Amino acid sequence: MPILNMFKKAPLTARIGLFIIAVNIFLAMLAPVISNYTETEISGDVWEESSADHLLGTDHLGRDLLTRLMYGARNTIAIAVVITAISFVIGSLAGFMAAALGGWVDLLLSRAVDIIMSFPTLIFALMLLSVLPNSIPSLIFVIAALDATRVYRLSRAVAMDIAVKEFVEAARLRGEKIWWIMGQEILPNALPPLVAEFGLRFCFVFLFISALSFLGLGIQPPTADWGSMVRENAGAITFGIFTPLWPAAAIALLTVAVNLIVDWFLNIASGLKDQ
Amino acid sequence: MKELTTLILKRVGQGIITLFIISLLIFIGVDALPGDLAESILGQQALPETVEAFRKELKLDQPPHIRYFTWLQSFARGDLGNSLSNGRPIADLIGWRFANTLFLAFAAAFISVPLSIFLGILAALYRNSLFDRLISMTTLSAISFPEFFIAYILIALFAVQIPLFPTISNIHDQMSLWEKLHAIILPGLTLSLVVMAHMMRQTRAAVINVLASPYIEMAKLKGMGKKRIVFLHAFPNALSPVINVVALNLAYLVVGVVIVEVVFVYPGLGQLLVDSVAKRDIPVVQASGLIFAAVYILLNLMADVMSILSNPRLRAPH
Numbered sequence: 001m002p003i004l005n006m007f008k009k010a011p012l013t014a015r016i017g018l019f020i021i022a023v024n025i026f027l028a029m030l031a032p033v034i035s036n037y038t039e040t041e042i043s044g045d046v047w048e049e050s051s052a053d054h055l056l057g058t059d060h061l062g063r064d065l066l067t068r069l070m071y072g073a074r075n076t077i078a079i080a081v082v083i084t085a086i087s088f089v090i091g092s093l094a095g096f097m098a099a100a101l102g103g104w105v106d107l108l109l110s111r112a113v114d115i116i117m118s119f120p121t122l123i124f125a126l127m128l129l130s131v132l133p134n135s136i137p138s139l140i141f142v143i144a145a146l147d148a149t150r151v152y153r154l155s156r157a158v159a160m161d162i163a164v165k166e167f168v169e170a171a172r173l174r175g176e177k178i179w180w181i182m183g184q185e186i187l188p189n190a191l192p193p194l195v196a197e198f199g200l201r202f203c204f205v206f207l208f209i210s211a212l213s214f215l216g217l218g219i220q221p222p223t224a225d226w227g228s229m230v231r232e233n234a235g236a237i238t239f240g241i242f243t244p245l246w247p248a249a250a251i252a253l254l255t256v257a258v259n260l261i262v263d264w265f266l267n268i269a270s271g272l273k274d275q
Numbered sequence: 276m277k278e279l280t281t282l283i284l285k286r287v288g289q290g291i292i293t294l295f296i297i298s299l300l301i302f303i304g305v306d307a308l309p310g311d312l313a314e315s316i317l318g319q320q321a322l323p324e325t326v327e328a329f330r331k332e333l334k335l336d337q338p339p340h341i342r343y344f345t346w347l348q349s350f351a352r353g354d355l356g357n358s359l360s361n362g363r364p365i366a367d368l369i370g371w372r373f374a375n376t377l378f379l380a381f382a383a384a385f386i387s388v389p390l391s392i393f394l395g396i397l398a399a400l401y402r403n404s405l406f407d408r409l410i411s412m413t414t415l416s417a418i419s420f421p422e423f424f425i426a427y428i429l430i431a432l433f434a435v436q437i438p439l440f441p442t443i444s445n446i447h448d449q450m451s452l453w454e455k456l457h458a459i460i461l462p463g464l465t466l467s468l469v470v471m472a473h474m475m476r477q478t479r480a481a482v483i484n485v486l487a488s489p490y491i492e493m494a495k496l497k498g499m500g501k502k503r504i505v506f507l508h509a510f511p512n513a514l515s516p517v518i519n520v521v522a523l524n525l526a527y528l529v530v531g532v533v534i535v536e537v538v539f540v541y542p543g544l545g546q547l548l549v550d551s552v553a554k555r556d557i558p559v560v561q562a563s564g565l566i567f568a569a570v571y572i573l574l575n576l577m578a579d580v581m582s583i584l585s586n587p588r589l590r591a592p593h
Contacts (some may be wrong), residue, residue, distance in 0.1 A: 115300070118297070118567050118571075119571070120571045124531075126552050203419065227421075235441065237431060259415065
């Protein structure tokens with residue numbers, strides 16, 4: 001098993017990253033089984049300290065914080081994965097098309113992406129959200145569309161290198177259709193850099209949703225979500241209660257974990273020993 | 276020299292065109308929203324006459340291209356229209372808040388730029404040492420941390436556990452400069468930490484990149500000291516990418532300020548933007564968004580021009 005061997009040779013940092021992600025997924029999937037409470041059940045006083053009943057205490061409405069964290073992992077991670085996947089489909093499709101077709105398609109797409117990227121992402125998202133209905137689909141649409149521009153840049157650059165290779169030229173001369181060339185020739189060769197990029201884009205998207213939710217413009221209550229949980233409990237900190245630090249730390253931890261794995265991946269891909 | 280001027284003029288022209296297109300996008304984005312702005316603001320129960328009158332007030336009865344140019348024209352004159360939620364002129368809402376935002380961003384830049392360049396060079400100088408590893412560990416985690424996490428850690432430490440600074444950074448005109456600076460230390464520090472990570476990494480990478488060149492090898496073979504090589508030979512040549520990184524991070528600062536302002540309830544433009552998005556006060560969103568975009572594009576433009584200017588290969592006559 002080559003994959004198993006790869007894991008055996010993984011450096012400590014990558015193992016830590018894998019472990020953190022596994023724990024997160026485990027808790028997220030089994031939240032309803034593990035926890036005695038439901039996502040929105042009020043089960044105690046406001047901002048209770050940690051006890052046997054509430055391991056991490058309670059939130060600003062008296063809901064169990066650990067339960068909310070587990071459900072939050074569920075919602076936030078799931079939405080982030082969906083968004084990243086959509087942005088990859090759109091971005092890499094457009095990028096491959098630009099590289100394979102060239103000409104005005106490439107010019108048009110690239111200039112459009114240049115313009116979108118010359119604008120700060122957060123501000124762009126805020127402006128779009130100010131006119132779109134306040135819902136999870138619009139959140140997914142906005143972030144996926146903005147993120148797709150980054151995926152486009154990378155996949156176009158990668159595909160450009162592949163599109164000039166002999167085997168693509170041969171396929172062209174055989175008279176293969178553009179879809180065949182994109183799917184059979186470009187995609188398999190562009191996969192390794194795109195996989196590493198998926199991790200990085202996931203981090204970006206995940207942090208971005210958390211930021212929007214923190215600003216009160218992302219996932220709306222009572223749905224548990226790490227960013228909104230920080231926002232809801234922010235007031236506690238002035239009383240010396242560190243409830244909002246838990247969800248914030250969870251966000252940071254998961255991002256670090258994904259980054260550690262991406263680093264490991266990039267290291268394998270580039271074959272570099274140093275740095 | 277002539278080539279250089281054309282290059283810079285070209286880049287400036289590009290920036291102006293981008294800004295123009297962005298303003299068009301902002302306008303269209305708001306204009307093309309499903310439904311009528313007047314209806315969505317007044318609600319479903321509004322009488323048709325009220326909606327009509329309101330449409331007139333918002334000038335929605337005119338064709339879009341005319342509205343766009345009137346909007347742009349009045350924007351250039353400093354007349355940003357009125358806020359929908361409280362009817363006050365937007366210029367009054369934005370002016371002092373924008374000044375506050377710039378104050379905070381500059382304070383953060385003042386701490387972070389020299390410090391991160393210095394630490395970045397040190398990390399390159401003592402490459403692969405414990406100090407270097409420590410710096411790259413911290414920067415890696417600082418990049419992965421959301422701004423609000425860093426902000427709340429700082430609040431927990433320096434405002435709650437050791438009450439040195441206020442948890443809320445409210446500043447107003449009656450405060451002296453010293454009082455203002457005291458109030459913005461924590462948000463300034465948060466912002467600095469976030470951008471420092473990027474700047475240090477890039478400075479280190481740029482200097483290390485230059486260290487691999489043949490003339491550095493030459494200097495080494497001449498028996499020159501390590502510090503002399505780094506500060507006299509490597510750093511000046513690494514300046515172009517470093518300046519670029521600094522300017523890009525300043526652009527990031529102006530945007531990253533949004534979240535930090537919300538955490539510290541700082542009366543800046545970012546806070547206003549977020550509030551207006553929540554209230555769907557679209558004229559305010561348009562105006563503040565355009566200002567943020569303009570500053571961002573301007574700083575990016577500066578980054579490019581500076582890196583053209585500081586690149587000796589581009590400066591030299593061909």
